[in-house]
Amino acid sequence: GAVVSQHPSRVICKSGTSVKIECRSLDFQATTMFWYRQFPKQSLMLMATSNEGSKATYEQGVEKDKFLINHASLTLSTLTVTSAHPEDSSFYICSALPPLPQKRESGNEQFFGPGTRLTVL
Amino acid sequence: KNQVEQSPQSLIILEGKNCTLQCNYTVSPFSNLRWYKQDTGRGPVSLTIMTFSENTKSNGRYTATLDADTKQSSLHITASQLSDSASYICVVSGGGSYIPTFGRGTSLIVHP
Numbered sequence: 001g002a003v004v005s006q007h008p009s010r011v012i013c014k015s016g017t018s019v020k021i022e023c024r025s026l027d028f029q030a031t032t033m034f035w036y037r038q039f040p041k042q043s044l045m046l047m048a049t050s051n052e053g054s055k056a057t058y059e060q061g062v063e064k065d066k067f068l069i070n071h072a073s074l075t076l077s078t079l080t081v082t083s084a085h086p087e088d089s090s091f092y093i094c095s096a097l098p099p100l101p102q103k104r105e106s107g108n109e110q111f112f113g114p115g116t117r118l119t120v121l
Numbered sequence: 122k123n124q125v126e127q128s129p130q131s132l133i134i135l136e137g138k139n140c141t142l143q144c145n146y147t148v149s150p151f152s153n154l155r156w157y158k159q160d161t162g163r164g165p166v167s168l169t170i171m172t173f174s175e176n177t178k179s180n181g182r183y184t185a186t187l188d189a190d191t192k193q194s195s196l197h198i199t200a201s202q203l204s205d206s207a208s209y210i211c212v213v214s215g216g217g218s219y220i221p222t223f224g225r226g227t228s229l230i231v232h233p
Contacts, residue, residue: 004164034220043210043225044165093164097219109155110221112164 002028004096006113013084014121021079021116023094029074030096034110035067038091050077084120092116123148123216125224127209133230138201142227144194144211152215156185156196159208159226168196168209201231 003026013019023033031052036044048069049057056069068080077096081088095110125146134140146154153172157165169178171187171194178185182205184197198205211224 006164032219041228043223046220046223049220091162095164109167109170112157112166114164115162117162 002026002096002098002111004094004111004113006092006094006116008116009114010117010119012119012121015085016083018080018082019084019118021081021092021094021118023077023079023096023113025075025096025098025111028096028098030077031074031099032097033071033077034095034097035069035077035079036093036095038093038115044093047079081118084118086120089118089120092118123213123218123222125211125213125222127211127224127227129227130225131228131230133232134201136201136203136231136233139197139199140201140229141198142196142209142211142229144196144213144224146192146194146211146213146222146224148192148213148216148222150215150217151189151192151213154185154187154194154214155212155221156183156194157210157212159210161207165210198229201229203231203233205229206231 005024007022033050035047038044047062050069050071052071058064071077093115095112128143155170156168159165169185182199187194208226208228210226212221214221
């Protein structure tokens with residue numbers, strides 16, 4: 001299957017600082033990437049949809065000025081948590097959607113990254 | 122409203138035993154249904170995909186079933202192993218959106 005990487009895998013920062021998380025599709029070009037947040041024992045919650053070359057679409061309740069998303073290339077999307085606070089501590093997961101038709105032989109499967117554990121002190 | 126409900130929320134079984142996880146959905150029109158396994162601290166990994174015409178599909182010790190009429194799916198795990206301990210997430214695509222609907226997952230713990 002397709003490979004999606006995230007960096008860093010784990011980050012600890014002080015309250016008030018900004019943290020950038022990278023999501024890369026390693027063997028395919030992804031015009032669409034998704035960013036999720038997951039709290040302990042909860043399912044994935046979609047934060048935003050990132051489209052290459054255009055502004056991200058944010059889900060209701062997600063502050064676009066706090067969670068900055070940039071999808072500058074077909075293989076890279078970044079999520080920046082600005083002025084992080086302890087309540088932003090969570091597990092952030094990205095996924096990438098391969099373009100039609102090459103890798104979508106199994107339907108609209110999203111390939112997930114390994115996740116980034118953010119802890120804000 | 123597109124919804125995916127999973128049961129049980131959590132499950133504890135002994136190594137070697139079988140178990141079945143349930144997924145009910147209201148997503149319409151239906152496109153496909155996937156079961157993902159998510160190990161703690163990792164991203165989800167796809168186990169199976171079920172389309173409308175498929176009733177059952179196996180992937181090793183994992184067997185998924187789909188009843189599109191009743192909008193129900195199950196994931197059966199045979200001869201469980203300690204490494205099966207994870208969260209199992211049911212994800213349904215369709216409903217007029219390319220963004221799928223996620224269930225809350227079933228947390229499975231396999232004890233020796």
